[in-house]
Amino acid sequence: MSALIIEAAGPAITLQDGGRHGYLRYGFTAAGPMDPLMHATANRAAGAPLDAAAIEISTGGVTVAVEGGPVGLALASTGFRIALDGEPLPAAVALTLEPGRSLVVRAGDIGSWGYLAVQGRLDLAPVLGSLATHTRSGVGGLDGRGLAAGDRLPVAEPRAGEVSPHRLIVPWLDRNPETIRVVLGPQDDYFAPDQIAAFLAGPWTVSPRGDRMACFLDGTPLKHAKGHDIVSDGVAMGAIQVPGNGLPIILMADRQSTGGYPKIATVIGPDLGRLAQVRGGTRIAFWAVSVADAVAARRAEAEFLRGPVPREPVVRTDFSSDFLLGLNLVDGVTDGRGWGYDHR
Amino acid sequence: MSAPRLLDAGEAALIVEFGTTVDPALSDRVLALDEALAADPPQGLRERVPTYRSLMLHYDPLVLDRARLADHVMRLAGNAAERAGAASLWTLPCCYDAPHGEDVAELAGRAGLSPEAVVALHAGATYRVYMYGFAPGFAYLGGLPKDLATPRRASPRPPHPRNAVVVGGGLAAVATVPMPTGWYVVGATPSRLYAPERAESFFVAAGDAIRFEPVDAATFDALTAREASGERVARKGATA
Numbered sequence: 409m410s411a412l413i414i415e416a417a418g419p420a421i422t423l424q425d426g427g428r429h430g431y432l433r434y435g436f437t438a439a440g441p442m443d444p445l446m447h448a449t450a451n452r453a454a455g456a457p458l459d460a461a462a463i464e465i466s467t468g469g470v471t472v473a474v475e476g477g478p479v480g481l482a483l484a485s486t487g488f489r490i491a492l493d494g495e496p497l498p499a500a501v502a503l504t505l506e507p508g509r510s511l512v513v514r515a516g517d518i519g520s521w522g523y524l525a526v527q528g529r530l531d532l533a534p535v536l537g538s539l540a541t542h543t544r545s546g547v548g549g550l551d552g553r554g555l556a557a558g559d560r561l562p563v564a565e566p567r568a569g570e571v572s573p574h575r576l577i578v579p580w581l582d583r584n585p586e587t588i589r590v591v592l593g594p595q596d597d598y599f600a601p602d603q604i605a606a607f608l609a610g611p612w613t614v615s616p617r618g619d620r621m622a623c624f625l626d627g628t629p630l631k632h633a634k635g636h637d638i639v640s641d642g643v644a645m646g647a648i649q650v651p652g653n654g655l656p657i658i659l660m661a662d663r664q665s666t667g668g669y670p671k672i673a674t675v676i677g678p679d680l681g682r683l684a685q686v687r688g689g690t691r692i693a694f695w696a697v698s699v700a701d702a703v704a705a706r707r708a709e710a711e712f713l714r715g716p717v718p719r720e721p722v723v724r725t726d727f728s729s730d731f732l733l734g735l736n737l738v739d740g741v742t743d744g745r746g747w748g749y750d751h752r
Numbered sequence: 753m754s755a756p757r758l759l760d761a762g763e764a765a766l767i768v769e770f771g772t773t774v775d776p777a778l779s780d781r782v783l784a785l786d787e788a789l790a791a792d793p794p795q796g797l798r799e800r801v802p803t804y805r806s807l808m809l810h811y812d813p814l815v816l817d818r819a820r821l822a823d824h825v826m827r828l829a830g831n832a833a834e835r836a837g838a839a840s841l842w843t844l845p846c847c848y849d850a851p852h853g854e855d856v857a858e859l860a861g862r863a864g865l866s867p868e869a870v871v872a873l874h875a876g877a878t879y880r881v882y883m884y885g886f887a888p889g890f891a892y893l894g895g896l897p898k899d900l901a902t903p904r905r906a907s908p909r910p911p912h913p914r915n916a917v918v919v920g921g922g923l924a925a926v927a928t929v930p931m932p933t934g935w936y937v938v939g940a941t942p943s944r945l946y947a948p949e950r951a952e953s954f955f956v957a958a959g960d961a962i963r964f965e966p967v968d969a970a971t972f973d974a975l976t977a978r979e980a981s982g983e984r985v986a987r988k989g990a991t992a
Contacts, residue, residue: 432810591760642808666886706763
């Protein structure tokens with residue numbers, strides 16, 4: 409059987425499908441992709457179901473080969489550095505990987521996550537109906553952990569893809585990270601109007617210590633009007649909780665299912681990926697929209713993925729030596745393990 | 753009985769809030785609505801998450817309109833004052849002895865009790881499962897005897913093993929996944945509230961009741977082996 413072989417992997421490289429849904433009521437978070445739109449785009453380009461399992465690639469980078477036969481792949485990223493046997497490729501590309509060749513994916517100047525989808529199906533045993541990896545509870549993907557050098561991922565029903573690499577034309581992935589849209593609440597009444605305004609205006613600096621669980625913001629602390637403890641209630645992906653120190657924490661794919669801090673606002677679904685792609689040190693602000701506006705944005709996003717992903721053959725261009733020098737593994741990125749912080 | 757508040761958590765989740773406190777009566781209303789929605793779910797409703805005092809509804813807003821969901825919820829909330837289904841009582845074996853009851857002596861010291869009294873109080877109570885949260889199968893239990901209510905540690909203790917039985921503040925819990933915690937570890941249960949490979953991965957529902965039955969370390973080991981072979985060692989019903 410054909411298989412993907414992980415030749416090298418930085419930290420926090422995991423398999424993610426659309427998420428393990430249906431178990432929030434048992435304390436089990438769905439996990440799933442940090443950037444759902446980019447994940448779905450990679451799968452669409454590979455001709456796979458939008459919620460199929462794909463490799464989520466952190467800035468740690470990954471090197472992939474195949475055995476047993478050629479496998480078509482689609483890689484979606486913005487700004488990552490991609491090379492096939494040393495030949496540079498676009499950051500979003502469809503190609504066929506032949507045995508004996510290596511696809512190298514490394515972080516570039518922008519973007520935090522990329523997705524590698526297969527033409528075929530990653531043939532691993534799901535847990536509770538899903539391959540999504542949740543490393544904190546050791547579930548999903550390959551033994552509930554991040555991918556590492558030497559791992560072998562069997563591919564069922566593999567199909568060869570493009571004979572030559574094709575650039576994916578995916579302008580919807582070029583998203584402005586500076587303003588993130590939110591719906592206020594569910595506990596915006598724990599904050600006075602001037603604090604809501606201060607929250608929206610920011611600017612907030614995204615902390616480099618974020619991971620799949622949460623995005624931490626630095627800036628002028630917010631003041632609570634009614635204390636910073638609430639009796640725990642449910643937490644959506646994108647919930648922005650404000651703990652006692654007044655610095656917002658945005659809860660992401662590996663968040664806990666419930667929490668006990670007031671949540672001033674919730675990032676709308678279509679902007680979750682935009683936020684997830686922001687690197688540490690970036691300044692952001694928020695823009696409050698209505699539920700109806702957020703649903704309209706969701707509807708527009710769904711349109712991008714309705715048809716095949718447009719593509720064009722890659723024309724060989726000159727890549728700088730900076731590019732080639734950049735193709736080394738990044739060290740010291742968080743591995744996403746450990747429970748981090750306790751906000752019960 | 754006041755109508756619940758509806759709070760948006762983004763465009764794909766709605767919180768039905770019955771109150772803001774830990775209260776069995778609020779929890780009953782949450783669980784009654786949860787049951788009513790299970791029996792009569794609008795298309796596009798994805799998940800229902802009961803908490804102490806609210807029910808969170810995750811939905812697909814491209815299928816289910818927010819206004820239609822709100823109407824549906826308020827209609828059911830008006831009708832569903834009481835739970836239709838009967839709650840189960842589960843008996844979970846619990847070893848309070850070394851090496852499992854790591855923090856019994858420390859908790860006894862803080863509570864001004866003997867270690868034996870701590871165990872007797874903990875094992876003598878019947879707990880209500882309010883909700884799950886924090887980690888897979890992590891069940892928050894109300895009904896801790898007042899004499900065992902102790903503020904949580906200011907800084908967390910090192911990670912405990914799987915299926916630790918813990919107390920903290922006025923609550924008890926079964927902590928399924930190893931992690932650092934400010935709670936006190938009073939024992940361990942061989943029963944797995946969460947077992948992903950088991951056909952029924954989770955068997956205790958919010959609203960159920962739990963009692964802990966003291967067992968010695970040898971029995972704990974034997975029951976752990978039976979649980980590992982696929983048996984479910986928790987018993988439905990009260991202790992003899």
